[in-house]
Amino acid sequence: MKNILHISILAYLLALTLPDEVLAQTPSDGLMMDRGQICFAALYTHDTWDEYWEGTLKRTNGNIGTLTRQTVMPMFAFGLTDRLNVIASLPWVRTQASGGQMRGVSGFQDIGLWVKGTAYNNTLGSGTLSLFGVLGMTLPTSDYLEDYAPFSLGLGCPDFSIRATPQYQLDMGLYVRGTAAYMIRGNATIERDYYYTTHGVYSDQVDMPNAMSYGATLGYWLFDYTLQVEASYDGLNSYGGHDIRRQDAGFPSNKMDFTRAGLFMHYFPSFFPGFGIVGQYNQILTGRNVGQSTAFTAGITYQFGLWGAGETVNTVN
Amino acid sequence: MKKITILPAILLAFATILLFQACDEDLPTNYSFDPYEFSSLDENGGQWVPNLLTSSSQIGIPAPTDAGSAEFQAELAALKTLSAQLTGEQQAAVDYWGGDGLIRWNEIARELSAKYNLAPAPNADGSYPAPDPANPANYPLFPFAHPPYSARAFAYWAAAQYDALITTWHYKYQFNRPAAFNADGSIKTHLPLNDLPGYPSEGAVIAAVSKDILSAMYPLEKDYIAQKATEHQNSLMWAGMSVASDITGGDSLGRAVGKVFRMRAASDGMKFAQTPKPVSDSIRDDAQARLGWHWVNQETPPRPVGITPLYSKVKLWCVPNVESVRPVGPPAPNSPDFQTAANELNDVLDNLTNDQRKIANFWSDGLGTYTPPGHWNRFACESIVKNRYNPLRAARVLAYLNMAMQDAGIACWDAKYYFHYPRPIQAMPGFKTILGTPNFPSYTSGHSMFSAAGAEVLSYIFPADAATFQNYSEEAALSRLYGGIHYRFDIADGNTSGKAVGQYTIDRMKVDGGE
Incomplete structure (x- = not known):
């Protein structure tokens, strides 16, 4: 009973955690490391929302107030060859709510590994046309509880993705890029063996919906390729899953959709070769079973040659 | 042009993905078991003592046609044709219902409990709407199947089944008309x-x-339930088990017994349990005057009335009155005993182990679930199958289990509003939980009472598994401490009181003739 009635409280729980999407900027960008080049990044993201979509109904919840999700993400990318990179990341996440009496949580989320290749790269007119392909996976690392919306650190399931990213960049530095990825998700394992979605399930396994992410970016290299700025529009569509019912808590297998706009900059100070400073802003525009989050990211990058003949600064296709 | 280099990798990835998808089997939506041969028939079951009916012959049914009659022979012939060749859909229905279908209907009752176990959302102005039984489809839908509601729904369903099956046994052996497959061995059957x-x-x-x-109990599900009942009754013919008149006779008997139980339900006090605010406030003020403290809902916006303040007045099944099992009472807030309990809670939650977290979640049985009574029904059904009980004996298990759990709920709600004790999040400033705190007072823990009463009954019926049930009960109770929503004294006293409820139920069971 008791819990049962948690009525209220519960309402709050909705999960908004999208491992591949929130943090994996690099796998979807248009940059490649040359052979032997390695790049470290350390990023901090501050993400908050005070409204969310319960199914398609946008609402607030006094028992959540504002949900804050802070993420610290070390990431590295390495050039196996000029045309084949590997990328890895391991975010550490902390969540807390300003309202209600539920404990926030913190811990390592999902380790991500990606292999990114240049499938095509040729001059076209006064620019370069490229196509990048990425295979990736994320796997939960710690024993975090995914059945703890909206605080859960992640979706708690393995996620395999395949991504294609075409880009056309003019020699003068302006570029457009598209990206689309299909994500195949394995089951999440929760800590109870009965739950109700649109029907009862007698299992601790949760069949997670697959998803498609997509995006379009307009970018520009300024000041002799020392400042990269981008504006983007992207989104996520889940295939399958179910809506949060009225005043119910969120659940890992909810159908999570959103569209989002973002701004991004990456500055490479010429007086400090190898270093870069990253800033990013993302705003969810529309959604379903997600919070309308506003996220700011700041971070630094450092790139250097481990071997090979690569340059020491960014490599632009 | 090395554009080909990643192609093998892509192909490999697709292969991995396909493999992964192939492993993605459907998750179980019900309990999987094979229909079984009964371990006993309880031929004297018609002499057992019903709980609500005055006797096993209170409800009358028409005498069936004679086994040798032309009518019965015609029914047998029709059945023979019907069961000779089943469509895939018919076979699936036979397999699903497995004959008597008691376990499946229990699952359906659990499913409805879970589906309707959602609290009303607040209005824009911070007030809360309430379900209206007269307009069940208006939001918030009726019912809100919280634990008191669900415990009662399970109890009526199970107790009615038991009385109806005692009556059924009475007439089965009074009329003694052979089952179709025993009357005509050439009828193809699909069940044991x-x-x-x-x-x-x-x-x-x-x-x-x-x-x-x-x-x-779930008026908006009337059509769904009717469709299920029709399929179930048809499946008995598809399986070659019952002729049409067996089903007609059973249907009218079942409806007549259902009506008797619905009449009890209409006047059992439940309609007054969810009080208006003035009544709720007067209960609170009485507690404040008597005890010097009272519980307050801590949600935002605050819910003005807790869950069913007058559930304590609902008619009991086996316990003589709530006072006979009322616990001793909690320590005063901020007394040394309270402080000890509060310190323990702080300590446990600040150092929660993964095992404790798992226990809290496993037994949470909260909103959107079948509630703790549903969890115990699940255990009971598994034991029924394991012991290959016939439906009469199975209904006996479910009836006493669920009468005990509703009595436990009624007694628990008496304690909750009599002692009106603040929850940890109210009495311990800044304290945070990992489970949502329910909308009613703290003392005693409902999980503890439901589980202790349920475990007592199941342990009595299935002594070989008594240790398991007692462990479940203790773990379910402790899970509330690990979740941060109950003090240890809520749990300990709830456990004592729940066991006492279970004993009253067992005392009734001992003299019902089914030992």
């Missing part, structure tokens, strides 16, 4: 056979009682 007389059909009785009670 038994020597129970065929009229009336126990499966048809169970379907009719389920339809009657569950439709009353």
Whole structure:
């Protein structure tokens, strides 16, 4: 009973955690490391929302107030060859709510590994046309509880993705890029063996919906390729899953959709070769079973040659 | 042009993905078991003592046609054709219902509990709407199947089944008309056979009682339930188990018994349990005057009335009155005993182990679930299958289990509003939980009472598994401490009181003739 009635409280729980999407900027960008080049990044993201979509109904919840999700993400990318990179990341996440009496949580989320290749790269007119392909996976690392919306650190399931990213960049530095990825998700394992979605399930396994992410970016290299700025529009569509019912808590297998706009900059100070400073802003525009989050990211990058003949600064296709 | 280099990798990835998808089997939506041969028939079951009916012959049914009559022979011939060749859909229905279908209907009752176990959302102005039984489809839908509501729904469903099946056994052996497959061995059957007389059909009785009670408890599901009942009764013919008149007789018996139980439900006090605010406030003020403290809902916006403040007045099944099992009472807030309990809570939650977290979640049985009574029904069904109980004996298990759990709920709610004790999040400033705190006072823990009462009954019936049930009960109770929503004294005293409720139920069971 008791819990049962948690009525209220519960309402709050909705999960908004999208491992591949929130943090994996690099796998979807248009940059490649040359052979032997390695790049470290350390990023901090501050993400908050005070409204969310319960199914398609946008609402607030006094028992959540504002949900804050802070993420610290070390990431590295390495050039196996000029045309084949590997990328890895391991975010550490902390969540807390300003309202209600539920404990926030913190811990390592999902380790991500990606292999990114240049499938095509040729001059076209006064620019370069490229196509990048990425295979990736994320796997939960710690024993975090995914059945703890909206605080859960992640979706708690393995996620395999395949991504294609075409880009056309003019020699003068302006570029457009598209990206689309299909994500195949394995089951999440929760800590109870009965739950109700649109029907009862007698299992601790949760069949997670697959998803498609997509995006379009307009970018520009300024000041002799020392400042990269981008504006983007992207989104996520889940295939399958179910809506949060009225005043119910969120659940890992909810159908999570959103569209989002973002701004991004990456500055490479010429007086400090190898270093870069990253800033990013993302705003969810529309959604379903997600919070309308506003996220700011700041971070630094450092790139250097481990071997090979690569340059020491960014490599632009 | 090395554009080909990543192609092998892509192909490999697709292969991995396909493999992964192939492993993605459907998750179980019900309990998987094979229909079984009964371990006993309880031929004297018609002499057992019903709980609500005055006797096993209070409800009358028409005498069936004679086994040698032309009518019965015609029914046998029709059945023979019907069961000779099944469509895939018919076979699936036979497999699903497995004959009497008692376990399946229990699952349906659990499913409805979970589906309707959602609290009303607040209005824009911070007030809360309430479900209206007269307009069940208006939001918030009726019912809000919280634990008191669900415990009562389970109890009526199970107790009605038991009385109906005692009556069924009475007529089966009074009329003693052989089951179809025993009357005509050439009828193709699709389920394990038994020597129970065929009229009336126990499966048809169970379907009719389920339809009657569950439709009353979950009025918006009337059509769904009716469709299930029709499929169930048809499946008995597809399986070659019952002729049409067995089913007609069982259906009318089931409906008549359902009506008797619905009449009890209409006047059992439940309609007054969810009080208006002035009544709720007066209960609170009385507690404040008597005890010097009171519970306050901590949600935002605050819910003005807790869950069913007058559930304590709902009619009990086996316990004489709530005072007979009322616990001793909690320590005063901020007394040394309270402080000890509060310190323990702080300590546990600040150093929660993964095992403790898992226990809290496993037993949470909260909103959107079948509630703790549903969890115990699940255990009972597994034990019924394991012991291959016939439906009469199975209904006996479920009836006493669920009467005990509703009595436990009634007694628990008496303690909750009599002692009106603040929850940890109210009494311990800044304290945070990992489970949502329910909308009613703290003392005693409902999980503890439901589980202790349920475990007592199941341990008595299935002594070989008594240790398991007692462990479950203790773990379910402690899970509330790990979740941060109950003090240890809520749990300890709830456990004592729940066991006392279970004993009253067992005392009734001992003299019902089914030992």
